[in-house]
Amino acid sequence: MKKNNTVESRQIGKNVQIDEYCVIRADVKIGNNVIIHPHVTICDGVEIADNVEIFSGALIGKEPKAPGLLLREINFKKSVYIGESCSIGPNSIIYYDVEIGNFCLIGDAVAIRENCRIGNRCILGRHVSLNYNVTVGERSKIMANSHITGNSKIGNHVFIGVGVISANDNNFGKQGYDVNSIQGPVIDDYVRIGVGAILLPNIHIGVNAMVSAGSVVTNDVEKNSLVMGVPARHIKFLNSVEENSEKPVN
Amino acid sequence: MKKNNTVESRQIGKNVQIDEYCVIRADVKIGNNVIIHPHVTICDGVEIADNVEIFSGALIGKEPKAPGLLLREINFKKSVYIGESCSIGPNSIIYYDVEIGNFCLIGDAVAIRENCRIGNRCILGRHVSLNYNVTVGERSKIMANSHITGNSKIGNHVFIGVGVISANDNNFGKQGYDVNSIQGPVIDDYVRIGVGAILLPNIHIGVNAMVSAGSVVTNDVEKNSLVMGVPARHIKFLNSVEENSEKPVN
Amino acid sequence: MKKNNTVESRQIGKNVQIDEYCVIRADVKIGNNVIIHPHVTICDGVEIADNVEIFSGALIGKEPKAPGLLLREINFKKSVYIGESCSIGPNSIIYYDVEIGNFCLIGDAVAIRENCRIGNRCILGRHVSLNYNVTVGERSKIMANSHITGNSKIGNHVFIGVGVISANDNNFGKQGYDVNSIQGPVIDDYVRIGVGAILLPNIHIGVNAMVSAGSVVTNDVEKNSLVMGVPARHIKFLNSVEENSEKPVN
Numbered sequence: 238m239k240k241n242n243t244v245e246s247r248q249i250g251k252n253v254q255i256d257e258y259c260v261i262r263a264d265v266k267i268g269n270n271v272i273i274h275p276h277v278t279i280c281d282g283v284e285i286a287d288n289v290e291i292f293s294g295a296l297i298g299k300e301p302k303a304p305g306l307l308l309r310e311i312n313f314k315k316s317v318y319i320g321e322s323c324s325i326g327p328n329s330i331i332y333y334d335v336e337i338g339n340f341c342l343i344g345d346a347v348a349i350r351e352n353c354r355i356g357n358r359c360i361l362g363r364h365v366s367l368n369y370n371v372t373v374g375e376r377s378k379i380m381a382n383s384h385i386t387g388n389s390k391i392g393n394h395v396f397i398g399v400g401v402i403s404a405n406d407n408n409f410g411k412q413g414y415d416v417n418s419i420q421g422p423v424i425d426d427y428v429r430i431g432v433g434a435i436l437l438p439n440i441h442i443g444v445n446a447m448v449s450a451g452s453v454v455t456n457d458v459e460k461n462s463l464v465m466g467v468p469a470r471h472i473k474f475l476n477s478v479e480e481n482s483e484k485p486v487n
Numbered sequence: 488m489k490k491n492n493t494v495e496s497r498q499i500g501k502n503v504q505i506d507e508y509c510v511i512r513a514d515v516k517i518g519n520n521v522i523i524h525p526h527v528t529i530c531d532g533v534e535i536a537d538n539v540e541i542f543s544g545a546l547i548g549k550e551p552k553a554p555g556l557l558l559r560e561i562n563f564k565k566s567v568y569i570g571e572s573c574s575i576g577p578n579s580i581i582y583y584d585v586e587i588g589n590f591c592l593i594g595d596a597v598a599i600r601e602n603c604r605i606g607n608r609c610i611l612g613r614h615v616s617l618n619y620n621v622t623v624g625e626r627s628k629i630m631a632n633s634h635i636t637g638n639s640k641i642g643n644h645v646f647i648g649v650g651v652i653s654a655n656d657n658n659f660g661k662q663g664y665d666v667n668s669i670q671g672p673v674i675d676d677y678v679r680i681g682v683g684a685i686l687l688p689n690i691h692i693g694v695n696a697m698v699s700a701g702s703v704v705t706n707d708v709e710k711n712s713l714v715m716g717v718p719a720r721h722i723k724f725l726n727s728v729e730e731n732s733e734k735p736v737n
Numbered sequence: 738m739k740k741n742n743t744v745e746s747r748q749i750g751k752n753v754q755i756d757e758y759c760v761i762r763a764d765v766k767i768g769n770n771v772i773i774h775p776h777v778t779i780c781d782g783v784e785i786a787d788n789v790e791i792f793s794g795a796l797i798g799k800e801p802k803a804p805g806l807l808l809r810e811i812n813f814k815k816s817v818y819i820g821e822s823c824s825i826g827p828n829s830i831i832y833y834d835v836e837i838g839n840f841c842l843i844g845d846a847v848a849i850r851e852n853c854r855i856g857n858r859c860i861l862g863r864h865v866s867l868n869y870n871v872t873v874g875e876r877s878k879i880m881a882n883s884h885i886t887g888n889s890k891i892g893n894h895v896f897i898g899v900g901v902i903s904a905n906d907n908n909f910g911k912q913g914y915d916v917n918s919i920q921g922p923v924i925d926d927y928v929r930i931g932v933g934a935i936l937l938p939n940i941h942i943g944v945n946a947m948v949s950a951g952s953v954v955t956n957d958v959e960k961n962s963l964v965m966g967v968p969a970r971h972i973k974f975l976n977s978v979e980e981n982s983e984k985p986v987n
Contacts, residue, residue, distance in 0.1 A: 276760075
């Protein structure tokens with residue numbers, strides 16, 4: 238604690254390392270055995286559980302702001318919870334009203350917007366962004382550069398490849414923000430989405446479906462279905478999770 | 488001002504908050520009611536108008552540098568102007584010779600290169616990059632992860648979806664940099680470009696045209712035309728902006 | 738050296754500028770005429786050669802970490818070498834066990850993972866990420882937003898356009914990490930890859946081949962071949978490098 242930093246909080250656990258030029262505001266709770274690298278900013282209302290490591294330049298607790306530009310009204314609780322044993326990558330940005338489960342790996346320069354919930358043992362790769370109001374289940378992986386649009390739901394054991402992008406508004410913002418029409422994808426458990434796939438607004442992808450690399454998904458995908466192409470079409474049915482002798486590793 | 492920071496400028500307005508570990512060089516002008524979060528660097532020659540908020544880790548005023556690698560000669564004025572009531576996202580990087588209008592929202596980790604001009608009330612989503620010499624009109628939106636190539640021109644009320652990418656050189660850099668052949672897209676007013684579309688060099692997209700998600704645009708697009716596919720082909724004509732009873736919201 | 742920073746190293750050359758709030762650990766070697774902008778963190782085991790410039794917020798020397806999540810065992814040397822006259826962009830993140838040649842331009846917010854080797858005079862554009870164990874030859878360029886997957890090999894004089902993505906695992910992580918089956922692309926000298934192309938696992942792209950923009954490459958590509966489409970198919974043969982009267986500029 239003799240380092241040159243700004244630690245206003247008095248709710249800091251045992252065996253915590255806080256490096257140079259960090260800013261830890263007064264209303265922050267930090268558990269035991271936490272390591273915080275240089276140049277990290279943690280704002281009021283954030284709680285960090287035990288054994289978390291936060292790398293240089295991360296910002297935790299950003300208020301969503303929009304200078305008269307967004308049509309959507311922004312509601313959020315001024316709090317963040319980071320679960321036990323998580324790793325938060327350098328230059329990551331976590332907005333307010335986010336909860337992250339235990340043993341998650343948040344990669345380099347990831348951005349997570351307000352009203353997101355992430356379950357245990359998930360991986361978000363580098364430069365991934367989750368827009369507002371995204372739910373991710375347990376043991377799911379979202380690989381580098383992927384963008385999950387606002388109002389999306391991702392189940393458990395899902396794998397989303399590199400550079401997958403999604404959209405939630407067929408009207409290109411021209412109709413204003415209507416919570417009933419702005420809807421990102423709903424992705425069920427065990428779904429696998431190949432690199433560079435594009436997911437259009439308001440689609441449902443059923444359990445254990447697979448989307449091939451580079452596909453453009455314009456309609457719902459049935460469970461256990463393999464789809465491919467631009468636009469994506471059904472190719473064949475896959476073994477269900479129960480039938481599959483190769484148990485998933487994670 | 489009692490915080491631990493480095494403020495060399497004496498041209499700072501009233502009611503300005505400058506947080507810890509910021510570096511504000513001597514030749515910087517800052518207006519009234521500006522908020523600057525921790526770890527921001529603002530270099531000589533930058534002017535910030537009233538009511539601007541700049542989030543943690545942003546860098547404003549970067550010199551374009553290239554150690555003997557680029558073919559293009561780089562000319563730039565050593566100045567930046569950020570208009571009133573803008574919000575500059577955390578870890579954003581704004582090069583020299585950039586002017587940004589009023590009420591713009593620059594998202595997280597955006598990069599804006601030298602010789603860019605952005606009009607009033609624009610949104611640049613997170614991880615967006617504008618390469619050198621890009622002009623953006625008023626009330627246009629460029630969504631997350633999109634890349635606008637050098638020497639591009641974007642009009643007013645344009646909507647560019649998530650993950651749109653563009654190129655300006657059909658020769659993959661092999662012919663050197665010739666200002667007459669290196670040309671990004673010219674995108675007219677009210678154009679809408681769907682998620683994940685790819686725009687090839689030297690194309691013109693006419694007023695109110697729409698490019699479907701995942702299209703690869705290899706040729707000019709007529710005004711009011713809907714194009715789709717790989718490569719993108721004309722599908723139908725849309726109502727013109729004047730005919731359109733649904734007035735755009737913004 | 739009178740600035741407010743944390744410089745623990747005593748192995749610093751002549752005419753070195755280290756700006757405010759930098760953290761330079763004890764076991765760091767810095768050559769002559771190096772410029773380090775504010776908020777840079779350089780960890781133990783890093784060597785910086787002469788005439789290097791490192792921009793704000795860069796992190797050099799990150800340990801790869803994974804809280805019980807990755808199947809792959811991570812081995813790395815706790816060292817980094819940055820060659821002469823390189824420029825390291827703001828907010829870039831360079832992991833341990835990375836070597837970068839001379840005169841390289843590493844752009845804004847680039848991420849380079851452990852076990853990467855980059856030759857002389859390469860350019861990595863903004864937001865580019867190299868995953869683990871990637872080799873890049875000399876005078877190659879990887880443009881903005883591209884992602885090079887783990888276990889890839891890129892030759893000399895290669896040009897990879899904006900937003901190119903690659904994958905190394907056809908099993909979506911479900912079979913665990915097997916070094917014999919997880920293989921990214923092998924890209925030979927003089928290859929050119931168009932914007933937004935997708936490269937699937939375990940492909941070889943022969944000398945001087947060209948991949949058109951937006952293609953999905955699912956199989957090997959012959960040398961001097963032009964391929965195009967989803968999936969990419971052979972279109973024609975190009976002049977070989979030797980036959981080509983237009984000598985490449987770089």
